Structures are given as C-alpha cells and as structure tokens.
Amino acid sequence: MTESASFWDKKAESYAKSKIGDEATYQRKIAETQEFLTPNMQVVEFGCGTGSTAILHAPFVEHITAIDISANMLKIASDKAKDAGVENISFSCGTLQEFNAQAGSLDAVLGLNVLHLVPNRQAVIAEVARILKPGGIFVSSTVCLRNSPLRFIKLLVPLGKLLGQMPDVFVMSEEEFAGEVTAAGFQIERQWHHAKGGVAVFMVARKR
Ligand SMILES: C[S@@+](CC[C@H](N)C(=O)[O-])C[C@H]1O[C@@H](n2cnc3c(N)ncnc32)[C@H](O)[C@@H]1O
DSSP states (O other): OOHHHHHHHHHHHHHHHOOOSOHHHHHHHHHHHHTTOOTTOEEEEESOTTSHHHHHHGGGSSEEEEEESOHHHHHHHHHHHHHTTOOSEEEEESOHHHHOOOTTOEEEEEEESOGGGOTTHHHHHHHHHHHEEEEEEEEEEEEOOTTSGGGGHHHHHHHHHHTTOOOOOOOOOHHHHHHHHHHTTEEEEEEEEOTTTTOEEEEEEEEO
C-alpha cells in the first residue's frame, strides 16, 4: 500500500463525519456539474472519497465508477450508496491509471479535491483526456495555492506527514493548472474560485 493510501485509510472515518466547509459553494458545484450530465452518460469519478458527490450525481447519469486509492473510503462510500438505494455506482480501488479505462469510452470524468494531492498531476490529466470521448467533460475542483499566503502550508507538509496529520500537497497556480488542462486537449467552459479564500478552483473542461 502506498503512503498516501494508508494516510487516507486512516482518515476515512473522520472524513466521513466532517462537515462541508461551505455548503452554498458545494451546492453550486453540484448544480453546475449537473448542467452537463445527461441520463445516458458513463462517468468516472477518481478520488471519490466517501462517495457523497457520486451519490448525488448518480440519478442523472447511466453509470458512475467511483475510484479511490483508499479501501476504507470506498467501504464507507459503498455502504452509503447501498443505504441510499443507489444501484448505478460501482467502486474500484486504485488510481485512475490503474483503472485503465478503454480509450475514448467515457462521457464525463470527475476529479474533486484530489489533483493537488497527486505527484503526477499532468499524467493524470493526460489519462482523463485519453479515456474521454471527444466532447466529453472533465469536472474538477482543485486547490491552487501558488499565489495564496496559504502556499506556506507546503512548509508544514514534512512535519504533518511525519505526524500522520497531512497528506502530501502539491503547489500550483490557477493559471498553471488551467494551462495544463488546455495543453492536454481541453477547452475550458467554466472556471471560478471557491468563495472562501479563493484557493479552490472549480473547472468544467470539454475534450476537443
Ligand atoms: C480530499 S479527499 C476528497 C474526496 C472527495 N472527492 C471530496 O471531494 O470530498 C481526497 C481523496 O482522494 C483520494 N486520492 C488521493 N490520491 C489519489 C490518487 N492518486 N488516485 C485516486 N484517489 C486518490 C484519497 O484517498 C481521498 O479519498
């Protein structure tokens, strides 16, 4: 098991109990995502965590595969889906690359609050582009710290990791992130800052 998977396994229970920091912004992201969803869509969400967002979107699409590196997160997510009577989500443990979807097979890919946590972000974005159909959508919400005073949090990461209290965090600017998404073959259709602090960037991008 990787260090990151073990970190999130340990955090799964407390993450499931934690409250959404800014409910209005979360609901805006849900609503804006659903503007792009249609009933026949095949969707993948990577880094799905405890599955709350996949469960909300499931009634609007044909099928969601919810992927996460943490087996404990997925156990909570699948229990929640069962309790909610949602039957069109399947769960897969691992990274998006390990899932290895067929090229051009998906209508939408979601990566929410996860891309700033992966060391190989550009490879993950390239994988999203590979597995989406032309015209498919990529929805992301990503912490972009480069131009924020919060970037200094990166200095705390080694200690936080040592104490088991922080995951690795990768620092980028919003412009850098948008440039990477565009360079991978997407056209950005929505891009806005999180209301609080302005560091989380919500983006909907369409594969050209
Ligand atoms: C901050 S949580 C976000 C969970 C959920 N998307 C949300 O918005 O509440 C990050 C999640 O990404 C998962 N994760 C971290 N690195 C990953 C990777 N390389 N591939 C897939 N999942 C990953 C973690 O296990 C964790 O569940």
